[in-house]
Amino acid sequence: MLRPSNREFDEMRKVSIEPNVNMHAEGSCLIKCGNTHVICTASVEDHVPGWMKGTGKGWVTAEYGMIPRATGTRMEREAKKGQSGRTEEIQRLIGRSLRSCVDMARLGEICIKVDCDVIQADGGTRTASITGGYVALRLAINKLLKEKVLFSDPIVVSVSAISCGIYNGTPVLDLDYVEDSNAQTDSNFVITGRGGIVEIQGTAERVPFTPEQFTQLYNLAVKGTNELKEIQRQALI
Numbered sequence: 001m002l003r004p005s006n007r008e009f010d011e012m013r014k015v016s017i018e019p020n021v022n023m024h025a026e027g028s029c030l031i032k033c034g035n036t037h038v039i040c041t042a043s044v045e046d047h048v049p050g051w052m053k054g055t056g057k058g059w060v061t062a063e064y065g066m067i068p069r070a071t072g073t074r075m076e077r078e079a080k081k082g083q084s085g086r087t088e089e090i091q092r093l094i095g096r097s098l099r100s101c102v103d104m105a106r107l108g109e110i111c112i113k114v115d116c117d118v119i120q121a122d123g124g125t126r127t128a129s130i131t132g133g134y135v136a137l138r139l140a141i142n143k144l145l146k147e148k149v150l151f152s153d154p155i156v157v158s159v160s161a162i163s164c165g166i167y168n169g170t171p172v173l174d175l176d177y178v179e180d181s182n183a184q185t186d187s188n189f190v191i192t193g194r195g196g197i198v199e200i201q202g203t204a205e206r207v208p209f210t211p212e213q214f215t216q217l218y219n220l221a222v223k224g225t226n227e228l229k230e231i232q233r234q235a236l237i
Helices: 085-099 125-146 211-235
Strands: 015-019 027-033 036-045 059-066 111-120 159-167 170-173 185-192 197-204
Touching: 015 125, 015 211, 027 125, 036 125, 059 085, 059 125, 085 111, 085 125, 085 159, 085 185, 085 197, 111 125, 125 159, 125 185, 125 211, 159 211, 170 211, 185 211, 197 211
Parallel strands: 059 111
Antiparallel strands: 015 027, 027 036, 036 111, 159 170, 159 185, 185 197
């Protein structure tokens, strides 16, 4: 089967992660997954939400947004019209994914907010945000350890995410927009660096997919997240 991008069925788009792209944030990176580009920044606050005060535990949360011309036609800023349900769902996913790799007791009563701003979209913005968001979070934690704000590393494992789907009847890895908008099945996998599953989102757009096809998608996701883990590691050297 020939994909629109001429990639093999198990081939990701070219991925790059450039760390420290924001001079003000404690941690930041620019992640590029093909033509999807996301700036991720991690900001440290010396207090936690009110409902966590006195627990001795920290918190990691995320916000997500797309700039007006991230897509083919200009969108109104959500600051003007209010957040969409899609945006709220994505940023909750990012937050859950990043919290999965942090021991909140070791973090202490510190809150880290990870902002993921899509500057160009071509499919897979939520998975790119999770993958890049981890790098920004890791850099922020490194800074806190170096400055001896923290004495024990609260990050217990890495995390990354990738999309998979069934396109023209074939399970494929890392959908771009053309494939995503025409896929028979679209799924997102969030997997830790040790292979633990954080979250799986999967939807059949037309024909229900089989358990065998799900296994194929999962195996592709494991391959993809293993590759992403190495790209994250290289960005953090």
